[in-house]
Amino acid sequence: MVSFAADSSLSQCAIFCAKDSKACMATLSDERTGQCLFFNSTLTGRETDSDDGMVYLERMPDCCYWTGSSRSSADQSSIYKDCQDAFEKGERNSGAVYTLRPNPNWRLIRAVCQFDHESGWTLIQRRLDGSVGFHRGWVEYVDGFGYLDKEYWIGLEAMFYLTRVNQKLSVYLEAHDGESRTANYSSFYIDDAEAGYTNHINGYTGDVEDSWAEQHNGMNFSAFDNDKDLSELNCAEKYKGGWWFSGCGPSNLNGLWIEGGKSSGVRGILWKKWKGYQYSLKVVHLLLGR
Known part of the structure; x- marks a missing residue:
């Protein structure tokens, strides 16, 4: 474990981890407290969806993907189908990084909107x-x-x-x-x-x-x-x-x-x-x- 970050959403956990790509290989988002746990290696055997309120995301080389998913409605509110979906739901921070999932059966994408x-x-x-x-x-x-x-x-x-x-x-x-x-x-x-x-x-x-x-x-x-x-x-x-x-x-x-x-x-x-x-x-x- 590397560190904590308070009051963080699922997408923010992913972005924090990506900023230190050499040290952070995976993150756990705690849906109950809004905290992130960062790890310098992947967690073998960790379920991507679990009943303990912890959502696991694992870095994929090199740029823009994450494995893992969440059933939480709170987390899903910050994951968009595309940037048009983000716009329709009120996002206006042009040039910022957003978490996208154009297909519910595919992995998360991080992209600039x-x-x-x-x-x-x-x-x-x-x-x-x-x-x-x-x-x-x-x-x-x-x-x-x-x-x-x-x-x-x-x-x-x-x-x-x-x-x-x-x-x-x-x-x-x-x-x-x-x-x-x-x-x-x-x-x-x-x-x-x-x-x-x-x-x-x-x-x-x-x-x-x-x-x-x-x-x-x-x-x-x-x-x-x-x-x-x-x-x-x-x-x-x-x-x-x-x-x-x-x-x-x-x-x-x-x-x-x-x-x-x-x-x-x-x-x-x-x-x-x-x-x-x-x-x-x-x-x-x-x-x-x-």
């Missing part, structure tokens, strides 16, 4: 400063990686469940000089693991030309160790990031973050129909909404 005056959006990917490497293998792209207060990828399995209830996608793009553009899609969802997490994306509007749906719609996801693109090249390996590649362009929002934006080849964070192949964007937000 962004709210405007009429809706909530779930942040599924964020690029900011190059602090997190996106040249990752298949398992990490499935499970998710990164840091919720910095750069992260929520994971393909989480996206599959989230896109069962959220099928709008907003893509925020920002260059190194602060200029920004937005691409919106009225329909976006991905298939399950068996189908290769194929993406289906249509209904473009925005103030930048489409570089996603035209060539990437209907493609399986590729990582450097699971090449599913249509090119003779391994696009994820060559261009240093997993994506729904057909050929090796015209977009790859998981490419290398490059200081200043000048890219050698197509290795950067790419949106070809705005900045071309030789430019790596600075900031990207992928947001799911209803």
